[in-house]
Amino acid sequence: MYDTTQDTVTVPSDPTELAARDDVDEVTDRFPHGDEDHCEADYAGRTIVGVTNDDGEVLLVTDRDASHAVLPSPKVAHDGDWTGTAREELAEIAEMDIRVTSVERVRHAEHVLEGDDEVFDETTHLVLAAEPxxxxxxxxxLEAEHWSLEWHDSYPDELLEDGRPETEDVRLFVD
Incomplete structure (x- = not known):
């Protein structure tokens, strides 16, 4: 069990309510899929975690094979705890306890079939700031894994593709 008193922010069960706050960025992005059985089917969405350390570096998960990086972004169950899911993921993959410090962005993720404009599913992506x-x-x-965890003190151009939602999330935490 995690000590939730460490968090400095509370997330309601419907995190889209946070979009009404002036200090939270609200965006809508479309995600094309080959069929309706997509990666977030049967989930409320994702909690995307920008963990920064005392040196101002952000933690990225890097796929070594694809040379691509993202912020940790576990899926959240429909009845899930958004900050609890973030803490559990970081404890599992990084062996790190975190403190959630703010909500940075609420993304309305519209899921569409490739080549079609009709939205068949909507989920929420909640971008949280956190610290160890x-x-x-x-x-x-993680030498045996196809992915690694790395601290970055600047925007890693070689690992991110401009214009993609996950890239814009990284930009919230590094220049």
Missing amino acids: VADDPELPD
Whole structure:
């Protein structure tokens, strides 16, 4: 169990309510899929976590094979806890306890079939800012995995594709 008193923000069960706040960015993006059984089918959406350390570096998950990076972004069940899901994911993949410090963005994710404009599903992507609870957390050695965890102090052009939603989320945390 995680100590939720560490968090400095509360997320309601319907995180789209947060879009009404002046300090939260609200966007809508479309995600094309080959069929209606997409990666977020049967989920409320994703909690996307921008973890920054004391040096101002952001934690990215990098796919070594595809040379592509993203912020940690676990799926959230319909009755799930958005900040709890973020904490669980970081504890699992990075062996790190985090403190959620703010809500940065609410994304209305519209899912469409490739070549079609009709939305067949909508989910929510909630972008949270967080920080490690411990000073100077050590990242696990993932040499056997096809992905790695890396701290970045600037925008990694070679790992991100401009204009993509996941890239815009990274830009919230590094220049």
